[in-house]
Amino acid sequence: MPCMYKVLSGKEPAAAILENARTEIAKLARKPSLVIVLVGNDPASETYVRKKLEKASAIGIDAKLERLGSDTKEKDLLKLVKKLNKDKAVDGFIVQSPIPKHMDYSKIVEAIDPKKDVDGWTSTNIGKMFLGVGGAFMPATPIGVIKMLEFYGADLRGKDVTVIGRGNVVGKPLAFMLLERDATVTICHSKTRNLADHTKRADIVIAAAGSPLLLKADMVKEGAYVIDVGTSKLGEKIVGDVDFENVIKKAHCSPVPGGIGPMTVAMLLSNCVEAAKKRS
Amino acid sequence: MPCMYKVLSGKEPAAAILENARTEIAKLARKPSLVIVLVGNDPASETYVRKKLEKASAIGIDAKLERLGSDTKEKDLLKLVKKLNKDKAVDGFIVQSPIPKHMDYSKIVEAIDPKKDVDGWTSTNIGKMFLGVGGAFMPATPIGVIKMLEFYGADLRGKDVTVIGRGNVVGKPLAFMLLERDATVTICHSKTRNLADHTKRADIVIAAAGSPLLLKADMVKEGAYVIDVGTSKLGEKIVGDVDFENVIKKAHCSPVPGGIGPMTVAMLLSNCVEAAKKRS
Numbered sequence: 001m002p003c004m005y006k007v008l009s010g011k012e013p014a015a016a017i018l019e020n021a022r023t024e025i026a027k028l029a030r031k032p033s034l035v036i037v038l039v040g041n042d043p044a045s046e047t048y049v050r051k052k053l054e055k056a057s058a059i060g061i062d063a064k065l066e067r068l069g070s071d072t073k074e075k076d077l078l079k080l081v082k083k084l085n086k087d088k089a090v091d092g093f094i095v096q097s098p099i100p101k102h103m104d105y106s107k108i109v110e111a112i113d114p115k116k117d118v119d120g121w122t123s124t125n126i127g128k129m130f131l132g133v134g135g136a137f138m139p140a141t142p143i144g145v146i147k148m149l150e151f152y153g154a155d156l157r158g159k160d161v162t163v164i165g166r167g168n169v170v171g172k173p174l175a176f177m178l179l180e181r182d183a184t185v186t187i188c189h190s191k192t193r194n195l196a197d198h199t200k201r202a203d204i205v206i207a208a209a210g211s212p213l214l215l216k217a218d219m220v221k222e223g224a225y226v227i228d229v230g231t232s233k234l235g236e237k238i239v240g241d242v243d244f245e246n247v248i249k250k251a252h253c254s255p256v257p258g259g260i261g262p263m264t265v266a267m268l269l270s271n272c273v274e275a276a277k278k279r280s
Numbered sequence: 281m282p283c284m285y286k287v288l289s290g291k292e293p294a295a296a297i298l299e300n301a302r303t304e305i306a307k308l309a310r311k312p313s314l315v316i317v318l319v320g321n322d323p324a325s326e327t328y329v330r331k332k333l334e335k336a337s338a339i340g341i342d343a344k345l346e347r348l349g350s351d352t353k354e355k356d357l358l359k360l361v362k363k364l365n366k367d368k369a370v371d372g373f374i375v376q377s378p379i380p381k382h383m384d385y386s387k388i389v390e391a392i393d394p395k396k397d398v399d400g401w402t403s404t405n406i407g408k409m410f411l412g413v414g415g416a417f418m419p420a421t422p423i424g425v426i427k428m429l430e431f432y433g434a435d436l437r438g439k440d441v442t443v444i445g446r447g448n449v450v451g452k453p454l455a456f457m458l459l460e461r462d463a464t465v466t467i468c469h470s471k472t473r474n475l476a477d478h479t480k481r482a483d484i485v486i487a488a489a490g491s492p493l494l495l496k497a498d499m500v501k502e503g504a505y506v507i508d509v510g511t512s513k514l515g516e517k518i519v520g521d522v523d524f525e526n527v528i529k530k531a532h533c534s535p536v537p538g539g540i541g542p543m544t545v546a547m548l549l550s551n552c553v554e555a556a557k558k559r560s
């Protein structure tokens with residue numbers, strides 16, 4: 001039986017965003033410059049960082065890795081952040097999370113100059129996003145979700161959208177971004193009483209709980225759009241929060257891997273180009 | 281027939297908060313100082329400001345009004361904000377909204393030193409609230425809603441809460457505060473398709489749409505808690521977003537006036553005491 005529902009691959013929309021970024025870069029007097037700070041050697045982070053660097057170079061961003069050992073002291077990481085803040089050759093930089101447990105990530109992020117905070121995590125950028133005053137960098141993953149929905153023609157206006165997960169990285173910022181686009185938004189999480197009640201009535205479900213295969217086909221409305229933002233290891237396999245194999249028989253669904261991952265990278269680089277444009 | 285449901289008056293919980301603030305003030309070496317900037321002479325603002333000043337003085341806050349004419353230039357209001365930022369005798373200050381239309385309120389607010397921003401509206405304070413990093417002043421009305429629910433014993437954990445309204449002043453910050461207390465949160469607004477679907481299944485409804493008598497008894501679940509944050513003029517009468525007369529026969533409900541209004545004043549003054557404590 002041919003599948004009636006769309007596999008919401010991240011590759012095509014990410015390629016469109018990167019192509020657009022490349023065009024913007026061509027108009028600039030100089031290459032945008034991005035620095036990624038990687039502390040320690042978390043294997044997943046190594047992969048993410050490599051992908052970010054590769055894609056950056058491919059579209060003409062001057063991307064550089066700053067590596068620090070896992071025993072780096074917090075004050076030394078802060079010193080590096082301050083150096084990058086001052087460095088006129090740097091348009092944007094990020095400190096790849098997670099960082100070793102002896103350091104406070106939010107303290108590190110708060111030290112980043114909001115104008116170079118291309119991950120959009122400083123309180124100044126988040127506050128601006130919240131207030132809708134403009135000029136903020138949007139966190140890459142949630143804005144990637146929005147761009148993916150737009151790419152596949154999922155209209156948001158007046159739609160019921162259920163977000164699973166209330167984290168700072170996806171759930172909370174996504175709630176704003178959806179509200180701004182006139183969706184009615186429900187935010188569920190681990191303390192929600194009956195998750196299926198909320199997912200079954202949704203036109204769009206975004207799963208960002210980090211709970212492998214949490215969302216089953218019987219929890220989804222026929223023809224809904226389902227975006228999977230989870231990534232977990234189940235044995236040797238990388239899986240998302242959605243039971244893709246079964247949900248795809250009933251709803252449009254993004255895969256893991258190959259779904260939201262490429263969108264996150266594309267949006268980060270797009271933010272970096274914005275930072276360079278503002279400084280040029 | 282005696283009423284089975286509680287009238288959620290704001291007077292008692294506000295009095296408890298003010299009493300607590302008075303105790304805190306007694307421990308300080310000096311009186312906290314609050315300045316309220318009022319631009320123009322909007323009649324509703326005049327009333328609000330008078331109430332804030334009265335209550336402040338009553339509990340031992342040194343409260344002062346700075347009045348500017350409605351033809352004040354934006355740059356002169358900004359100058360006053362900067363003066364208050366520097367004034368060591370001032371612990372906290374607010375610029376009463378609305379301000380005349382020829383000025384940009386968000387620009388004015390952003391000029392306030394976050395340490396003196398007792399209304400909690402600078403992007404720095406909002407960002408901190410969002411990230412849950414602590415040390416932020418919470419906007420007075422939404423935190424007032426939370427305190428009222430707590431005072432009347434409405435448990436939030438795992439409950440379905442529907443918020444009507446997605447404004448920066450109430451709806452959006454309230455959504456975070458509710459999530460932080462483990463509620464499942466739905467945010468509705470003017471573009472929501474069928475509002476009653478979302479209000480009928482809620483254990484708690486918070487109406488902050490500014491739409492007079494929007495929420496009717498048949499839109500509410502029996503025994504729910506309903507908090508009315510709306511204030512509109514209907515002829516000569518001040519009414520809220522809730523059809524109180526009928527809803528109170530079916531659910532616990534806060535009145536307008538005398539509901540969330542006193543809570544807003546109490547929370548603002550409580551923030552001012554916090555500001556003074558941090559500076560002392």
